[in-house]
Amino acid sequence: MGTVETSDRKTLLNGRANGLPVADASKSASALLVGFDWGTNKSCVYVAEPGSSEASLNVVIPTLVGYASEGIVDGILPDNAKTLIGDEAVKYRNHLRMVQPMIDGVVDDLSASRDFAKHIRSVIAPEPGTELRAVIGMPANAERSARENLRQAVNGVFERVILIPEPFLAALGYRDESRLGSTGYVDPVSNSLFVDIGGGTTDVCLVQGYYPVANDQISFAFAGDKVDALIAEGIKKTYPDVQLSLHKIREIKEKHSFAGKPEAPVIVNVVVGGKMRKLDVTEAISAATDALLREIHEAVKALIVRSNSDTVVELMQNIILTGGGSRIHGLDTELQRLLTEEGFEAPRVHIVGDGYKEYVAKGALKAARQAKESQWQQIIS
Numbered sequence: 001m002g003t004v005e006t007s008d009r010k011t012l013l014n015g016r017a018n019g020l021p022v023a024d025a026s027k028s029a030s031a032l033l034v035g036f037d038w039g040t041n042k043s044c045v046y047v048a049e050p051g052s053s054e055a056s057l058n059v060v061i062p063t064l065v066g067y068a069s070e071g072i073v074d075g076i077l078p079d080n081a082k083t084l085i086g087d088e089a090v091k092y093r094n095h096l097r098m099v100q101p102m103i104d105g106v107v108d109d110l111s112a113s114r115d116f117a118k119h120i121r122s123v124i125a126p127e128p129g130t131e132l133r134a135v136i137g138m139p140a141n142a143e144r145s146a147r148e149n150l151r152q153a154v155n156g157v158f159e160r161v162i163l164i165p166e167p168f169l170a171a172l173g174y175r176d177e178s179r180l181g182s183t184g185y186v187d188p189v190s191n192s193l194f195v196d197i198g199g200g201t202t203d204v205c206l207v208q209g210y211y212p213v214a215n216d217q218i219s220f221a222f223a224g225d226k227v228d229a230l231i232a233e234g235i236k237k238t239y240p241d242v243q244l245s246l247h248k249i250r251e252i253k254e255k256h257s258f259a260g261k262p263e264a265p266v267i268v269n270v271v272v273g274g275k276m277r278k279l280d281v282t283e284a285i286s287a288a289t290d291a292l293l294r295e296i297h298e299a300v301k302a303l304i305v306r307s308n309s310d311t312v313v314e315l316m317q318n319i320i321l322t323g324g325g326s327r328i329h330g331l332d333t334e335l336q337r338l339l340t341e342e343g344f345e346a347p348r349v350h351i352v353g354d355g356y357k358e359y360v361a362k363g364a365l366k367a368a369r370q371a372k373e374s375q376w377q378q379i380i381s
Contacts, residue, residue, distance in 0.1 A: 032126055034134035034158065035365030037166065037357075038150075039063055040102045040199030041224065041324070043116075044361035047124055048369070055365060059123060060357050061086040063199075065112040066096030085119040093247070101153075104200035104221045105139035105166075106146040113153035121157045133376055134158040135364040137166035140203040140217035151379060160376040164367055166360050167194035167205030168212055170322045173363030174352055191311050192318040193303055195296055196360070197325025199224040202292070204299040206307055206315075215306060218299040224324050227288045228253060234284025242272050242279065252281060254327070259289045259334040289328055296331075297338045304344065316345055322352040322359055 035046035040063060047057035066089035068082045076095055077084065084092055101113035126132055136150065147163060154161065171188040179185040186192065189207055196203045202223045206216040232249045235242060244252075248270065256266045266282045300319065307315050319339075321332055332349040339347040352359060 030127075030129055031131040031133055032124065033365060033368040034124065034132055035169075035361040035363065035368060036120070036134050036136045037169070037360035037364065038102060038136060040100065040105055040201075042199070042357060043120070044357050045120060045123065046358070046361045046365040048365055050369070055362075057124060058358065058361075061120070061123070062090055063100065063102055063116065064089045065099045065101055065109075065115050066093060067099065069095055069097060083115055085116060102200065104225075105198055105203075105219075106142060106200075107149035107153050110149060110152060113149075114157075117154045117157040131159045132157070133160045133368060135162045135164060135169070135368040135371070137169045137360045137364055138163045139198075139201045140165045140167060140205050140212075140219040141214060142219075155379050158379065160378050162367065162371055162375055162377065164364065165203065165205060165212060165217060166198070167196045167203045167217070167322075168207055169361075169363035169367065170194050170196050170352075170359045171205075171207040171320075171363065172366050173359035173361070174320065174322070175363075175366075186314060186318045188318060188320060191314050192320055193300065193307075193315055195300065195319070195321045195323075195326075197223050197292070197296070197321065197323040199324065202296060202299070202323075202325065204296070204303055206303050208308070208311065208315075216303070218302060220295060220299065222292060222295045224250075224253075227257070227292055227325070230288035230291060231281070231284045234287055235279065235281055238284065239277075239279060242270070242277070244270060253285070253288075254324075256281070257285055257289055257327075258329040259293050259331040260337075262286065289331070292325065292328075293331065293334055293338070297335060300335065300339070301342065301344075313345060317348045319347060319349045320352060321349060322356045324356065326351045326356055 031050055033048050033050055037044040042060055043063045044060045046055045048055045064086065066084045068077055072095055074080055077092055084096060089096060089098065099109050099112040101109050101116045107113045171192055171194050175187060175189050180187055190209050192207050194205050194207055200223055201219050201221055204218045205212055228246060228249050231253055235244060252268055262282055265280055266285055268279050268281055270277055270279060304312065332351050336347050336349040
């Protein structure tokens with residue numbers, strides 16, 4: 001399956017300095033470009049015609065596939081569907097066998113992944129004869145087997161693909177072309193350290209103006225899903241009689257998670273056995289997010305040490321948190337505090353904000369616009 005060759009690393013960054021599409025006469029009008037962030041919990045897709053500076057489609061879809069339970073009564077599921085995907089799978093989850101196609105950012109269930117990929121094509125709804133060319137984000141340092149599994153999953157869905165590490169795409173998507181060259185603006189594609197905290201993996205990547213190599217990246221399977229598991233474990237330890245669904249645990253995390261010292265105890269209302277209970281989940285959340293923070297801190301330190309001594313001062317000003325985990329309240333300030341206490345020179349940690357769901361896909365679409373014809377890999381069974 002396609003990756004970007006070493007000799008082509010800078011091509012995706014060059015073309016025009018303002019990041020506008022690179023003209024490529026070989027791309028016909030019957031093609032569509034797709035930027036695809038295939039996440040463990042949520043996926044984002046950007047679609048555009050070659051040569052267009054605007055996306056024609058931008059959608060976020062829960063990465064879930066639900067298969068109808070045996071013996072389900074007619075009329076329970078819409079159109080008596082055997083398979084529901086995304087938001088519909090979440091809505092009817094009590095009547096479905098739920099499958100996560102992706103675990104730790106890579107294909108875990110090939111059949112469900114193929115069903116999900118086919119759904120993505122149906123959402124894009126290309127005209128007959130239209131070729132779909134997709135740049136797809138992958139976890140940093142994804143193994144060859146993970147790439148092959150993804151190739152199998154999208155075979156027959158996309159005609160040509162390029163795989164690029166997700167943190168690099170996040171930097172490309174976060175880049176503000178209108179500010180390039182402005183005083184005080186550090187181009188994230190030129191010199192930054194991106195920390196992409198997803199559902200299955202946290203990817204940390206040095207982005208310094210070229211396509212990153214293995215030594216520029218660290219990926220580890222400690223991210224949102226692991227935080228969920230630790231919160232559930234902590235609640236169970238304090239309240240042995242309470243059984244909360246993963247959906248409820250994730251809801252608590254997304255609403256109440258914090259790093260560092262809590263501003264106040266976190267008390268949540270849950271229904272247990274038909275009765276309302278108040279649970280103090282402060283310690284459970286604190287322990288889970290602190291474990292994530294320690295993992296990120298170690299990875300960030302390791303990549304700072306590997307960076308060029310001539311660029312490290314500027315790099316320290318551009319440590320950027322993205323992905324769902326970046327929404328943990330105080331994670332940026334706590335990471336900055338730990339780096340300062342370690343003696344690193346004036347670190348500044350930023351968060352990308354509410355647009356985190358879209359930056360990888362947006363960067364993937366930019367990469368698709370700038371790719372050379374030779375970089376597109378045809379999927380062949």
